[in-house]
Amino acid sequence: MPAVTVTLRPYQQEAIDAVLAARRQGVRRMIVCLPTGAGKTVIFSELARLARKKVLVLAHREELLEQARSKLETAMDGQQIVSIERGAQRASADAKVLVCSIRSLHEGRLARLLKGRDVGLIIYDECHHAAAEDNLRVLRQLGAFEEDWKGTLLGFTATTARGDGQGLHKVFDRIVYSRHLHEMIQDGFLAPLRGFRISTSADLSKLAAGGQDFREEELAEAVDIEERNALVARSIQELARDRRTIAFCVTVNHARNLCHALNLLGVPAGIVHGEMPSEVRSRALADFREGRTQVLTNVAVLTEGFDDPGTSCIAMARPTRSEGLYAQCVGRGTRLYPGKTDCLILDFVDLSALSLCTLPSLFGVPRNLDLMGGDVCEARKSWQDILLDHPGFELEAGALTLPEIQDRAAAFNPLTLEVHDEVRAISGNAWFSLGRHGLGLFFEKGRGTASEAVVLRSAGRGKIWEVLMDGKPMARFSQIEEAVAAVDYELEKCGPVTAGSALPSAAWRRGPGNGQALLKARQLALWERVVRR
Numbered sequence: 308m309p310a311v312t313v314t315l316r317p318y319q320q321e322a323i324d325a326v327l328a329a330r331r332q333g334v335r336r337m338i339v340c341l342p343t344g345a346g347k348t349v350i351f352s353e354l355a356r357l358a359r360k361k362v363l364v365l366a367h368r369e370e371l372l373e374q375a376r377s378k379l380e381t382a383m384d385g386q387q388i389v390s391i392e393r394g395a396q397r398a399s400a401d402a403k404v405l406v407c408s409i410r411s412l413h414e415g416r417l418a419r420l421l422k423g424r425d426v427g428l429i430i431y432d433e434c435h436h437a438a439a440e441d442n443l444r445v446l447r448q449l450g451a452f453e454e455d456w457k458g459t460l461l462g463f464t465a466t467t468a469r470g471d472g473q474g475l476h477k478v479f480d481r482i483v484y485s486r487h488l489h490e491m492i493q494d495g496f497l498a499p500l501r502g503f504r505i506s507t508s509a510d511l512s513k514l515a516a517g518g519q520d521f522r523e524e525e526l527a528e529a530v531d532i533e534e535r536n537a538l539v540a541r542s543i544q545e546l547a548r549d550r551r552t553i554a555f556c557v558t559v560n561h562a563r564n565l566c567h568a569l570n571l572l573g574v575p576a577g578i579v580h581g582e583m584p585s586e587v588r589s590r591a592l593a594d595f596r597e598g599r600t601q602v603l604t605n606v607a608v609l610t611e612g613f614d615d616p617g618t619s620c621i622a623m624a625r626p627t628r629s630e631g632l633y634a635q636c637v638g639r640g641t642r643l644y645p646g647k648t649d650c651l652i653l654d655f656v657d658l659s660a661l662s663l664c665t666l667p668s669l670f671g672v673p674r675n676l677d678l679m680g681g682d683v684c685e686a687r688k689s690w691q692d693i694l695l696d697h698p699g700f701e702l703e704a705g706a707l708t709l710p711e712i713q714d715r716a717a718a719f720n721p722l723t724l725e726v727h728d729e730v731r732a733i734s735g736n737a738w739f740s741l742g743r744h745g746l747g748l749f750f751e752k753g754r755g756t757a758s759e760a761v762v763l764r765s766a767g768r769g770k771i772w773e774v775l776m777d778g779k780p781m782a783r784f785s786q787i788e789e790a791v792a793a794v795d796y797e798l799e800k801c802g803p804v805t806a807g808s809a810l811p812s813a814a815w816r817r818g819p820g821n822g823q824a825l826l827k828a829r830q831l832a833l834w835e836r837v838v839r840r
Contacts, residue, residue, distance in 0.1 A: 316496060318486055319350050325484040326354060326461060336451060336460040336478065338434060340485035343638025344497050344616075347463040348375055351430045352382035354461065355404050360427025362404040365412075365445070367433055374614060375406050375432065392420060412445050421449070427458050434462025435631065437478045446478065465638055466631035488634070488641070489670055489684050497641040498619075499649040502666040502678040504656055505542050509535050511626065511659035520629040523557055530626065530657060531561040533568075539624045539655055540568035543602060546680075550651060551595065552602045552620035553609055555636045562604040565624055569602050576602040579609065609639055616642035620651040626663050633664035649682075677708050689713065699742050699838040721834045727787065734791050736798070736809040737816070739830055744837050745772070746791065749829060750798060751808035751815060757829075760798075762790040763837065 315323070322339050329337050341347055352375075355362040364379070366372050372391055379389045383404070390402035392412075398405045398420065405420065412420070429449060436442055446452065451460045462479055491497040509530045514521050543552055556562040559580045569576035577591045577600040588608070595603045596615055602622075603609070621640045627633050640650035652666045668674035670687045678686055686709055693700060693716045700719045702712065724740035731738075738746045745763040752758045761775045770783035772790040776797075784790040798806045807813060816826055 315349065315353065316346065318491075318494075318496075319346055319353075322350050322484040323353055323357075329481065329483040330459055334481050334483065335456065335458070336462075336480045337483045338462040338464065338475065338479045338481070340464055340466070340482055342486070342488040342491050342497065342641065343465045343635065344642040345465075345486070345491060347432070347465075348378040349382075351432070351461065351463060352378045355379055355428065355430065356382045356387075358403075358428045360458075361402075361424045362428045362430065363426050363449070364404060364406040364430045365409045365432065366406065367409060367436055371432055372406050372408060379404050379406065392416075409442060409445055414444075414448060417445065417448050429458060429460045431460065431462040433464055434479070435464045435466055435475065437462060438475055443478070466634050489687060492641075492684055496643070498643055498647060500637070500641070500652055500666060500683045501649050501680055502652040502654060502683055503542075503546055503680055504654050504665065504675075504677040505538070507535050507538055507655055507657050509657040511657045511661070511663075514659075514661075520627055520632065526626070527557040527561050530557060530624070531564055533564075535655075535657075536561075536565050536568040536624075539565060539622065540572050540574065542653060542655070543569065543620070543622055544572050544574050546653060547602075547620040547622070547651060549601070550620035551598070551615075551618050552622055553618055553636075553639050554602055554604045554622040555609075555625045556604055556606050557625045559606055561624070562606050566602075566604045569604075574602055575600045576604060578604045580606045581608055613639060614642070615639075616644035617647065618642075619644075619647050619649070620653065622653045622655070624655055626655065626657050626659070628661060628663060630664050630669065634669060637666065637669065651680075652683075673702050673707070673712070675702070675705060675707060676712070679708055681709065699744070699834065701742070721831070729788050730791050733788055734795050735811075736795060737811040737813070738791065741834055741837050746787070747830065747833050747837075748794065748809060749826070750805060751813075752801065752805055755815075759833065760794045761833070761837070762787060762794070 322341070326337065326339065339347065339350065351364070355364070364375050366375055372393060376389050376391055383389060387403040388399055388401050389404045389406065390398035391406045392398040393408040407420070426449070429451065431437055437446065446460065450456045451458070460479070488497070492499055509532065511521070511526070511529055514525050514529060539554070543554065554565060556565055559582060562578050562580055566576045566578045577594055579588050579591045583591070591603070594600045596617070618640045621637055623633070623636060637652060640652070654665045656663060656665065662674060665674045666683050667676040667678065667686060670683050672683070672686050672690045676686060689709055693713065697716045697719050699721050700716050702715075721742060724742050726738050726740045726746065730746065736748055738748050741747055743764065745761065748760045750758055750760070758777050763773050763775065765771050765773050770785050772784045772787050774781045774784070774790050774794055782793060784793065798809050808815060817823070
């Protein structure tokens, strides 16, 4: 049988080089972070091929085990044995690469597996799960945290964010390579993403605000209602049309109810969830892949390990505050496929004062932007242009389209921002606003010598308001009113001429040479200097 040669994409080779370089520098526990569909398995298969010692691959889902073995066997070109360890299945004693279900590796089984094997490379797929205590137990038993450990722990993930808020810093030392989703799309390695924002009447305002995301029971009670499910189903029917669609739901009942709502409209829909027997789930997945069902509703099953590049629509019927979870869901539709031009993301946005993840927010664009079916990468570029051309421009809350945002930005004038009422109450000087950044004041030291005082907000707590006189830091205060009063006091100490020059009625502000125009130019120059600092 002829050998199968895998051609690495440029970024895949860059990732491999980054891993090897980091190991030479002494980094033992590292992460490669790439979006879903970037071919992480191809990368770690090549690294496994290059490894001199035994390789252990850790995965969480059954689907990932089979996918990993297939790619690894291709990379090994039949020259090395790749074997799976799970359930009743035992890995071959001669295997160079062992692909294991981490959940099955209890202490005794792992000890038996390691006996007589010199494991030099541990590959942890979907490593954002690594901080969970039982997974840490496996890594400790492997020796990954021992000072004299000679091996390498290499994690792969599409997101380093965890739903429980725990960081991966206690497991890994460094992210050695990463690429953002928009880079992969722009380079043509992933499908373009377009989006619609569909508002619903479901009220999330009373849900608990603590934690990284909503509590599933509370969330399901708020969104698994007949009217909302009917709206989601109609939206999929009208906007997705003949697209093969994955709908993410909150609970099994939610998935069942949405599936029923779709079927009532004549949309062939199926369901998968973790409580289904494996053969029933396999049949549902096969029906979806082969086109017998158009929509597949699911609960957490398809966020990882599901590889169906023909999927071209993601319906987020499950609102979330977790960017990591949202990115994983969207990633199910990003893979390239013959005849597939893009992937459509349907964001069902409920009433909430909390920040819900949306397709725009995933790309650094205001989360309330309604793309109206537009390309999110193009929206990202337009938003960056707006911020570059209009420093300090900020959006108020509320859904807006890109043309509306562009119109507002074109009309934006920082010099019309109002000075705080508290400042006007204590000072008669000609302070002008720098928006959320602070305040500015022009005056003259002596005759014709232009000077400026600036009160700027700094990061942190406590004395966050800093006073600068002609660019020189002078003092810090807890309240902006204290800072203003301090500047006014210093001007009074300089004498009546200097103090008078700070008043709105000062003659120099109305002086010859178009004084008001020059003043506005100075204010605008200061504004741009401050917001770019």
